[in-house]
Amino acid sequence: MTTLHVTNGRVLRPDHSVTESDVLIDQSTGTIERVAPPGRIDATAEETLDAAGGLVVPGLINAHGHAAMTLLRGYADDKALDAWLQEDIWPVEAELTAEDVRVGTELAAVEMIRTGTTGFADMYFEEPHVAGVVEASGLRALLGHGFVSVGKDEDDAREDMKTSVNFADQYDGLAGGRIATAVMPHSLTTVNEELLREAVERAREAEVPVHIHANETEDEVDPIVDERGVRPLDYAEDVGLLEDGDFLAHCVHVDDAEVERLADSDATAVHCPASNAKLASGIAPVADMLDAGITVGLGTDGAASNNDLDMFDEIRDAAMLGKLGADDAAAVPAGAAVRMATEGSAAALGFDSGRIEAGANADLAVVDLDAAHLTPAHDLVSHLAYAASGQDVRHTVCDGQVLMEEREIRTLDAAAIRERAQEQAEDLVARAE
Ligand SMILES: CSC[C@H]1O[C@@H](n2cnc3c(O)ncnc32)[C@H](O)[C@@H]1O
Ligand SMILES: [Zn+2]
Numbered sequence: 001m002t003t004l005h006v007t008n009g010r011v012l013r014p015d016h017s018v019t020e021s022d023v024l025i026d027q028s029t030g031t032i033e034r035v036a037p038p039g040r041i042d043a044t045a046e047e048t049l050d051a052a053g054g055l056v057v058p059g060l061i062n063a064h065g066h067a068a069m070t071l072l073r074g075y076a077d078d079k080a081l082d083a084w085l086q087e088d089i090w091p092v093e094a095e096l097t098a099e100d101v102r103v104g105t106e107l108a109a110v111e112m113i114r115t116g117t118t119g120f121a122d123m124y125f126e127e128p129h130v131a132g133v134v135e136a137s138g139l140r141a142l143l144g145h146g147f148v149s150v151g152k153d154e155d156d157a158r159e160d161m162k163t164s165v166n167f168a169d170q171y172d173g174l175a176g177g178r179i180a181t182a183v184m185p186h187s188l189t190t191v192n193e194e195l196l197r198e199a200v201e202r203a204r205e206a207e208v209p210v211h212i213h214a215n216e217t218e219d220e221v222d223p224i225v226d227e228r229g230v231r232p233l234d235y236a237e238d239v240g241l242l243e244d245g246d247f248l249a250h251c252v253h254v255d256d257a258e259v260e261r262l263a264d265s266d267a268t269a270v271h272c273p274a275s276n277a278k279l280a281s282g283i284a285p286v287a288d289m290l291d292a293g294i295t296v297g298l299g300t301d302g303a304a305s306n307n308d309l310d311m312f313d314e315i316r317d318a319a320m321l322g323k324l325g326a327d328d329a330a331a332v333p334a335g336a337a338v339r340m341a342t343e344g345s346a347a348a349l350g351f352d353s354g355r356i357e358a359g360a361n362a363d364l365a366v367v368d369l370d371a372a373h374l375t376p377a378h379d380l381v382s383h384l385a386y387a388a389s390g391q392d393v394r395h396t397v398c399d400g401q402v403l404m405e406e407r408e409i410r411t412l413d414a415a416a417i418r419e420r421a422q423e424q425a426e427d428l429v430a431r432a433e
Contacts, residue, residue, distance in 0.1 A: 059118025115390025
């Protein structure tokens with residue numbers, strides 16, 4: 001076995017206590033072998049990572065997004081979802097090439113590794129190219145081809161759905177198990193009932209989950225209530241959704257009965273507080289969802305509605321908006337927000353990650369605590385939620401491989417990727433004019 005020894009740091013344990021511990025990683029399995037006080041681990045590891053003055057935390061997991069939308073960061077701001085998609089985003093996406101997606105996803109990978117994210121979900125187009133970036137970057141990901149039926153003829157829409165199923169079927173488990181997949185209908189209103197039912201059925205046959213946007217805006221809820229006389233999550237269950245492994249992005253406009261329905265199911269929710277705030281979609285009742293026992297993960301959504309992929313921002317936004325939404329400063333405390341970005345997101349994506357513990361995937365980040373804004377150190381969980389940012393991350397490790405050491409990304413050429421992304425983004429926008 002080849003080993004990686006993370007030395008001299010403090011470790012955020014699963015119960016959120018912090019101990020002075022070393023972490024021994026088995027690189028051949030990509031898992032954590034031992035967490036033990038310094039000096040208790042035999043110092044013969046092939047590789048060491050110095051965590052002195054740092055806090056070793058589970059790698060953050062971005063459980064909902066559209067990675068290549070980094071190319072559209074700052075392209076269209078300050079609009080509500082429907083107008084933003086229809087007037088600005090979809091017209092440009094109509095011009096997207098596989099190379100755009102590859103370059104945009106590389107840029108996203110650089111940003112994620114830089115800010116301590118080790119795993120992400122992606123619903124987008126040209127997913128084989130996204131898979132290539134995942135393979136090269138060393139990140140862990142759950143990928144799916146997103147499809148819609150609105151604005152398409154029946155045959156095209158069915159082909160698009162089949163692309164989603166075939167991709168999920170063929171790519172599940174690739175990159176040494178770092179790639180998982182799902183079938184990804186875009187939303188309950190942009191995919192018609194017949195295709196939605198068929199997609200769910202095919203996902204079950206392929207034994208992969210389904211990921212979908214749900215209850216994001218009132219404009220998305222009202223037509224379902226008006227046309228079907230039921231709430232969206234009743235409809236979702238009726239078409240076969242809400243099974244174990246399925247995960248729903250947003251869940252902003254869910255009523256009490258829908259919260260109960262989700263809690264009674266084995267599906268999970270992914271909260272996207274920054275995107276929901278920026279598009280003025282609303283504030284998800286995340287405190288109620290957690291109280292009801294729903295597993296809630298955290299996601300940035302695309303960089304065009306956030307506008308970054310820093311999960312530390314997301315943790316803070318989840319705590320802040322959770323309090324505002326519940327009108328209660330005690331709602332969504334620091335620890336709950338950190339859990340959403342770690343254990344919650346890991347559970348949503350089915351990753352055995354999100355905790356620093358023997359047996360878990362060796363997906364972690366080391367946060368440099370040697371900074372004025374992280375002093376004094378009364379409560380390090382508080383710092384993770386309210387004071388730290390992705391720029392404080394010093395090392396990033398995924399599947400036992402060091403992806404970033406001393407703020408230098410090892411697996412990707414960050415400078416070249418940024419330069420290429422600038423050119424590609426300009427070219428994409430020019431093509432769409
Ligand atoms: C069919 S691939 C995914 C599709 O979703 C679009 N998108 C980006 N952000 C959001 C959001 O917040 N809600 C709904 N859809 C979103 C993206 O631009 C792609 O077209
Ligand atoms: Zn989204």
